[in-house]
Amino acid sequence: MKIIGLTGSIGTGKSTAARMLARLGLPVHDADATVHAMFGRGGKAVAAIDAAFPGAVGDGAVDRAVLGRMVFGDAAALKRLEAIVHPLVRAAEQDFLRRQRRRRSRAVVLDIPLLFETGGARRCDVVVVVTCPRFLQAQRVLARPGMSPERLAQIRARQMPDAEKIRRADIVIPTGLGRGPALRLLKRSLLRGSAQTRSEARASEPPVFYEYMRGRVREACLPIGGAGANAPAETRAPAPFFPATK
Ligand SMILES: CC(C)(COP(=O)(O)OP(=O)(O)OC[C@H]1O[C@@H](n2cnc3c(N)ncnc32)[C@H](O)[C@@H]1O)[C@@H](O)C(=O)NCCC(=O)NCCS
Numbered sequence: 001m002k003i004i005g006l007t008g009s010i011g012t013g014k015s016t017a018a019r020m021l022a023r024l025g026l027p028v029h030d031a032d033a034t035v036h037a038m039f040g041r042g043g044k045a046v047a048a049i050d051a052a053f054p055g056a057v058g059d060g061a062v063d064r065a066v067l068g069r070m071v072f073g074d075a076a077a078l079k080r081l082e083a084i085v086h087p088l089v090r091a092a093e094q095d096f097l098r099r100q101r102r103r104r105s106r107a108v109v110l111d112i113p114l115l116f117e118t119g120g121a122r123r124c125d126v127v128v129v130v131t132c133p134r135f136l137q138a139q140r141v142l143a144r145p146g147m148s149p150e151r152l153a154q155i156r157a158r159q160m161p162d163a164e165k166i167r168r169a170d171i172v173i174p175t176g177l178g179r180g181p182a183l184r185l186l187k188r189s190l191l192r193g194s195a196q197t198r199s200e201a202r203a204s205e206p207p208v209f210y211e212y213m214r215g216r217v218r219e220a221c222l223p224i225g226g227a228g229a230n231a232p233a234e235t236r237a238p239a240p241f242f243p244a245t246k
């Protein structure tokens with residue numbers, strides 16, 4: 001059974017890509033969703049979070065907004081949280097892999113935001129990284145309720161830089177070109193990649209990926225507007241702006 005790792009920085013399009021892959025018939029394990037489930041009422045992590053982060057649990061469930069405020073700006077607190085959560089996520093992932101092996105699935109997807117940071121790439125046959133330009137990432141994330149430029153900066157500081165993820169990737173999927181192109185690229189490279197070794201997957205990548213990895217395509221994205229003069233500077237497209245493929 002081929003294990004396809006799917007990762008990318010905050011707001012770069014992991015969940016969207018994972019949904020596309022699920023619709024294509026691949027079983028997907030979503031690490032974020034696992035965390036969210038174990039934080040719900042009766043969830044496996046609630047008691048441990050209550051003990052370690054007083055005030056983060058209310059009505060029998062973890063309040064993720066409150067917990068997020070406690071940890072994203074505090075490296076030591078985040079480490080304590082990860083020490084509680086990551087082993088539980090890993091156990092759930094192993095259950096998933098066992099179930100899929102029993103069902104004789106040929107390929108599965110592990111959607112893990114911190115795949116590289118936690119050494120998870122070693123467990124995968126192929127690693128797919130989704131990416132989009134920084135300003136577009138900021139537009140997407142800052143459109144979420146409760147998000148602020150400060151929170152985004154804190155989370156970015158806790159994640160491996162995009163350029164390093166792209167360097168380590170076997171397959172890179174730019175998501176700034178829209179859903180159609182992302183889906184086409186996923187189909188083309190992954191459905192083949194799921195039956196391939198890592199080096200074969202690298203060799204079969206369409207040229208745009210190589211260009212992207214060499215830094216020759218500065219921003220693979222369509223000129224999407226939306227960030228007006230009063231929007232935070234980081235959400236504005238850098239000028240001059242070149243659409244993909246140059
Ligand atoms: C702090 C928590 C409660 C905030 O929950 P909330 O629903 O507000 O945010 P969400 O989970 O959707 O994450 C928002 C963004 O932060 C990123 N993020 C989450 N945890 C981490 C982390 N430990 N390090 C870096 N980035 C992180 C996510 O990948 C996502 O891009 C939650 O993210 C959490 O429990 N994180 C620790 C567990 C963890 O490491 N999860 C990552 C997948 S295993």
Ligand SMILES: Nc1ncnc2c1ncn2[C@@H]1O[C@H](COP(=O)(O)OP(=O)(O)OP(=O)(O)O)[C@@H](O)[C@H]1O
Nearest residue numbers: 009010011012013014015016017140175178179182
């Ligand atoms: N290929 C794409 N084309 C256009 N928009 C996209 C694409 N992929 C993602 N988006 C948009 O970007 C936003 C973030 O996407 P998504 O939630 O999939 O990111 P994520 O990486 O899972 O985020 P997080 O790390 O916070 O969980 C969403 O509004 C989504 O609709």
